[in-house]
Amino acid sequence: MALMQSADTRYSKPVLVAVNKPFDDEDGLQALRSHPLFRNLRPRDLESLIQQSRRLRLGHHQLLYRQDMPAHHFFFVISGRLRLYRLDSSGIDRTLDSIAPGDCFAEVMIYADPPRYACYAEALKSSEVLMIPVKAYRELLDQHPEYAQAALSHYAKRAVTRFHDLEIMTVQNARDRLIRYLIDLLPNGTEQGGEVELPLPKCLVASRLAMQPETFSRILADLKANGLVRVNRSKLFISDPQRLIEISQ
Amino acid sequence: MALMQSADTRYSKPVLVAVNKPFDDEDGLQALRSHPLFRNLRPRDLESLIQQSRRLRLGHHQLLYRQDMPAHHFFFVISGRLRLYRLDSSGIDRTLDSIAPGDCFAEVMIYADPPRYACYAEALKSSEVLMIPVKAYRELLDQHPEYAQAALSHYAKRAVTRFHDLEIMTVQNARDRLIRYLIDLLPNGTEQGGEVELPLPKCLVASRLAMQPETFSRILADLKANGLVRVNRSKLFISDPQRLIEISQ
DNA sequence: CTGAGTAATTGATTTAACTCAAAGATTAGT
DNA sequence: ACTAATCTTTGAGTTAAATCAATTACTCAG
Numbered sequence: 012m013a014l015m016q017s018a019d020t021r022y023s024k025p026v027l028v029a030v031n032k033p034f035d036d037e038d039g040l041q042a043l044r045s046h047p048l049f050r051n052l053r054p055r056d057l058e059s060l061i062q063q064s065r066r067l068r069l070g071h072h073q074l075l076y077r078q079d080m081p082a083h084h085f086f087f088v089i090s091g092r093l094r095l096y097r098l099d100s101s102g103i104d105r106t107l108d109s110i111a112p113g114d115c116f117a118e119v120m121i122y123a124d125p126p127r128y129a130c131y132a133e134a135l136k137s138s139e140v141l142m143i144p145v146k147a148y149r150e151l152l153d154q155h156p157e158y159a160q161a162a163l164s165h166y167a168k169r170a171v172t173r174f175h176d177l178e179i180m181t182v183q184n185a186r187d188r189l190i191r192y193l194i195d196l197l198p199n200g201t202e203q204g205g206e207v208e209l210p211l212p213k214c215l216v217a218s219r220l221a222m223q224p225e226t227f228s229r230i231l232a233d234l235k236a237n238g239l240v241r242v243n244r245s246k247l248f249i250s251d252p253q254r255l256i257e258i259s260q
Numbered sequence: 261m262a263l264m265q266s267a268d269t270r271y272s273k274p275v276l277v278a279v280n281k282p283f284d285d286e287d288g289l290q291a292l293r294s295h296p297l298f299r300n301l302r303p304r305d306l307e308s309l310i311q312q313s314r315r316l317r318l319g320h321h322q323l324l325y326r327q328d329m330p331a332h333h334f335f336f337v338i339s340g341r342l343r344l345y346r347l348d349s350s351g352i353d354r355t356l357d358s359i360a361p362g363d364c365f366a367e368v369m370i371y372a373d374p375p376r377y378a379c380y381a382e383a384l385k386s387s388e389v390l391m392i393p394v395k396a397y398r399e400l401l402d403q404h405p406e407y408a409q410a411a412l413s414h415y416a417k418r419a420v421t422r423f424h425d426l427e428i429m430t431v432q433n434a435r436d437r438l439i440r441y442l443i444d445l446l447p448n449g450t451e452q453g454g455e456v457e458l459p460l461p462k463c464l465v466a467s468r469l470a471m472q473p474e475t476f477s478r479i480l481a482d483l484k485a486n487g488l489v490r491v492n493r494s495k496l497f498i499s500d501p502q503r504l505i506e507i508s509q
Numbered sequence: 510c511t512g513a514g515t516a517a518t519t520g521a522t523t524t525a526a527c528t529c530a531a532a533g534a535t536t537a538g539t
Numbered sequence: 540a541c542t543a544a545t546c547t548t549t550g551a552g553t554t555a556a557a558t559c560a561a562t563t564a565c566t567c568a569g
Contacts, residue, residue, distance in 0.1 A: 071567080097427055101509040105430040107423065122416035129423055152412070156405025163401070163408060166415035167371035173422030174356065174368075174378055178346055180429030181354040181470045183527085185556065214516060221430045226556055228518055244565090260350040320537070385537095432557085434526065463546060475526055477548055493535085 039089040039139065042113040046087065047165045048148075051158060056151055063147045069093075069134035082120040082128045084142045088112045091138020094211060096218075097130045106218040108176075109135070109210040119166070121145050121152075135211065185222040186230050190259040192220055193240070194252055204250040212245070288338040288388065291362040295336065296414045297397075300407060305400055312396040318342075318383035331369040331377045333391045337361045340387020343460060345467075346379045355467040357425075358384070358459040368415070370394050370401075384460070434471040435479050439508040441469055442489070443501055453499040461494070 040061070043049055049057055069075060069091065076082070078097055088110055095108040095116065107130055110116045120126050126145060152158050179195070182188045196207040209216055217227035234240045239255055241248040249255060289310070292298055298306055318324060318340065325331070327346055337359055344357040344365065356379055359365045369375050375394060401407050428444070431437045445456040458465055466476035483489045488504050490497040498504060 099431070099509070100505065103509075105427065107426060107430065119416040119419045122413040123420060124413075129420060130427075153409070156408055159405055159408030159412060160402070163411055163415065164371040164373075166412060166419060167368040170368045170415060170419045170422060171372060171378060173419055173426060177422060177426050177429060178354065178356060178379075180426060181346075181356065181468065182348070183470050183472075212516070219430065221432050223432075223557060224517070225519085225558085229556090232518080256349065260348070260352075461546065472527060473547070474528085474549085478526090481548080 040141070042089070043087055043141065046113065046115065047161050047168075048115060048118065051161045052151070053155075056155065056158075060143065060147055060151060061141075064141050064143045067140050067142050069138045069140065071134060071136050073134045075132040075134065075140065076117075076128045078128055078130050080128050082117060082123065082126040082145065084144055085115060085117040085120050085148070086132075087115050087141040087143065089139040089141055091140075092135045092210070093132055093138060093140070094135050094215065095130045095132050104218065105221075106211065106215045109215075109219075111210065115165075119169070121149055121162075180221065185220070185226050186233075187259040188220050188222070189227065189230050190234075190255055192216070193247065193249060194256060197249060197252060201252055204248070204252060206246055206248045209245040209247065289390070291338070292336055292390065295362065295364065296410050296417075297364055297367065300410045301400070302404075305404065305407075309392065309396055309400060310390075313390050313392045316389050316391050318387045318389065320383060320385050322383050324381040324383065324389065325366075325377045327377055327379050329377050331366060331372065331375040331394065333393055334364060334366040334369050334397070335381075336364050336390040336392065338388040338390055340389075341384045341459070342381055342387060342389070343384050343464065344379045344381050353467065354470075355460065355464045358464075358468075360459065364414075368418070370398055370411075429470065434469070434475050435482075436508040437469045437471070438476065438479050439483075439504055441465070442496065442498060443505060446498060446501060450501055453497070453501060455495055455497045458494040458496065 043061075044057065049060075052060070066089070067075075075086070075093065090112050092112070093110045093116070094106055095110065096104055096106045098104055108116075116132065117128060120128070152162060175195075179188060179191045182191055193207065196210075197205050211219065213227055213231075214224040217224045220227070231240070231242060234255075235242055239249070239251070239258070241250070292310075293306065298309075301309070315338070316324075324335070324342065339361050341361070342359045342365070343355055344359065345353055345355045347353055357365075365381065366377060369377070401411060424444075428437055428440045431440055442456065445459075446454055460468065462476055462480075463473040466473045469476070480489070480491060483504075484491055488498070488500070488507070490499070
């Protein structure tokens, strides 16, 4: 019943039904082959895994899975972009993560117990994902324990990232939270400034940072007025990251 | 230099210097033997790991490690309680987690690269921890790949927990954040109400939830006035969790 | 290319949460 | 048990951010 509570009618399209063309390989899977979770697999094993997977096309705003649904698959993004979010009891939509091509998500489900998705996942624009059976990957790990190293390392990294995300959210004021978020978008070690692209529409970045879209807009306008960022659609140019950090105290 | 920036003079005691009695086993390590990361180790391997570890006593407020310090060990809490926190550039202390006896922490360092602590760790009261060399545990995993399963499962759980913590922090108002936090402290599936103990002093719970101590106090006073919780020091009795959830909308 | 629907901005107002301050309560250490 | 230090609570005033409302700018599907 938790699965049905959404009043959001946009999401009425079928969910998790792979009606697409049979899988024909060799487009868009280069990134998969170099992903930490897969790059050490022997070709045979990787091919077998891919054979057991399905390629799934998602339209703009199409829901991939719902919070609390049994999780039999995890996902690799071939193209497009997705977002993870939760709905609270009053229906407020809270964005938790965005996912770019080349990334995996819901991969912790491989070892979750019970295996249920912890949030909703939807396409932000038309996207293509590979839908990998949890069971298949797990069997691979069980049969070839040497593969576990990569998975462990990946999971450790994931845990660190989440910890870091949590840290940003303990920053008490909206402006500093936004600044920290922007700094983190810069390729690390950027001193001389650089351009970043918001991975989400502004209203969803706002949601991710626990503030209203209006607040987001005003803070950005203010940073712009102070010459700290230049804004062009979803692209932001940050001329002096150091100064930005100082301003956030 | 980041290591030295704290203006906090409380933390002048030596850090990470194990000057304690040689390790003599068989007190307080029962919990270790049943921890997911260790319970599947063969006795020989576990003993070897314990031999390579040192038991460390920490006094009240004593710092265990600093953010950005090279991480050669991870930890198991034998007794007491610790907290993880970060200091931002203006010296504001932001609490990220609290750790109880029987828990491991900094265990993601086993696979981190570079291995540096992501935050500070200090004892909240006098505590005892086991300081396990990252290298030793890693070698164990490399030599006995069958151990990896437990580690993977543990890491997956950790990632889910952090995700969940993040979710709470995307709740925009302080009252609802606090309510969500309290609900999560209840043993899961508690319907009829129950008592929870705050794992941190109130001012640090406030910091963990990105609010001021005064705000925390006022919200709690208000919940108390509405008969939603009864407060006794750091113990809270929540009579009707369901109603509390409803109130948080 | 066009228009409907969504997203973003800006202004005015209200409210929640912060800050400062001072008095109690609790805790840790002697 | 006592004392000093820290934590907690409460009050009053201020500020940051939310809300409400209206306009403008995008986006994308047809």
